[in-house]
Amino acid sequence: MKTIIVVGGSKGIGKALVEKLLPNYNVKNISRSTPETSHNNLTHHQCDVIQNELPEIKNADGLVYCPGSINLKPISRLSIDDFKEDFEINVLGAVKVIQKYLPILKNGDHPSIVLFSTVAAKLGMPYHASIAVSKAGIEGLVKSLGAELAPTIRINAIAPTVTDTELASKLLRNDKMIENITERHPLKKFLSPEEVAGMAEFLLSKNSSSMSGQVLEMDCGIVSFKI
Numbered sequence: 001m002k003t004i005i006v007v008g009g010s011k012g013i014g015k016a017l018v019e020k021l022l023p024n025y026n027v028k029n030i031s032r033s034t035p036e037t038s039h040n041n042l043t044h045h046q047c048d049v050i051q052n053e054l055p056e057i058k059n060a061d062g063l064v065y066c067p068g069s070i071n072l073k074p075i076s077r078l079s080i081d082d083f084k085e086d087f088e089i090n091v092l093g094a095v096k097v098i099q100k101y102l103p104i105l106k107n108g109d110h111p112s113i114v115l116f117s118t119v120a121a122k123l124g125m126p127y128h129a130s131i132a133v134s135k136a137g138i139e140g141l142v143k144s145l146g147a148e149l150a151p152t153i154r155i156n157a158i159a160p161t162v163t164d165t166e167l168a169s170k171l172l173r174n175d176k177m178i179e180n181i182t183e184r185h186p187l188k189k190f191l192s193p194e195e196v197a198g199m200a201e202f203l204l205s206k207n208s209s210s211m212s213g214q215v216l217e218m219d220c221g222i223v224s225f226k227i
Helices: 012-021 080-106 129-149 166-172 175-184 193-204
Strands: 003-007 026-031 042-046 062-065 112-116 154-160 215-218
Touching: 003 012, 003 080, 012 026, 012 193, 062 080, 062 193, 080 112, 080 129, 112 129, 112 193, 129 154, 154 193, 166 175, 193 215
Parallel strands: 003 026, 003 062, 026 042, 062 112, 112 154, 154 215
Antiparallel strands: none
16 A cells, blocks of 8 residues: 655645545645544654654655745735745745655655645735745746656646635635626636545546646636636
């Protein structure tokens, strides 16, 4: 049975991914809070990835880095510290984890890394300056490491639009906001965590063995179409 490290698997997309993986994979979850799910295939390591030393793990065939931020402010209200904090959570945390577990991933079975970007890295959106800068860094990291680690390790990213998670709750806090966000997307919907987790599972599997260095937009049409 393959082993997957999931960073941030106690909430949102990470939680949905852990639940999807557990029947068929050994999952090593690294997060500040303990997952609600318990399973014989799940090992939890309580850790703040930014602040703490990462746990020792002996083997892994995949790595998914889920932590992120949604810091939406006008540029005039964004401090330099805001940019630094978002970059640390989204990019430097991912780099730290990849550097830590790269040696064991190199010995894995068709190893794969999955990171997360956002549609805001391609679609200019007001008040997204800090998060867009950070996630553009993730996309650059995926392209560079895809080339550097080939053919041993694949690395791809998912760029979701609004997803119904605790992180995005401020964007979906009432019926009017839900209606507005739904109408903005050509497919007249936004994402569930389970949909995004399904894409992550695909990118970890041998079914995506020809894909590396890709940023896959799960955008409900908002980037791709003008209708």
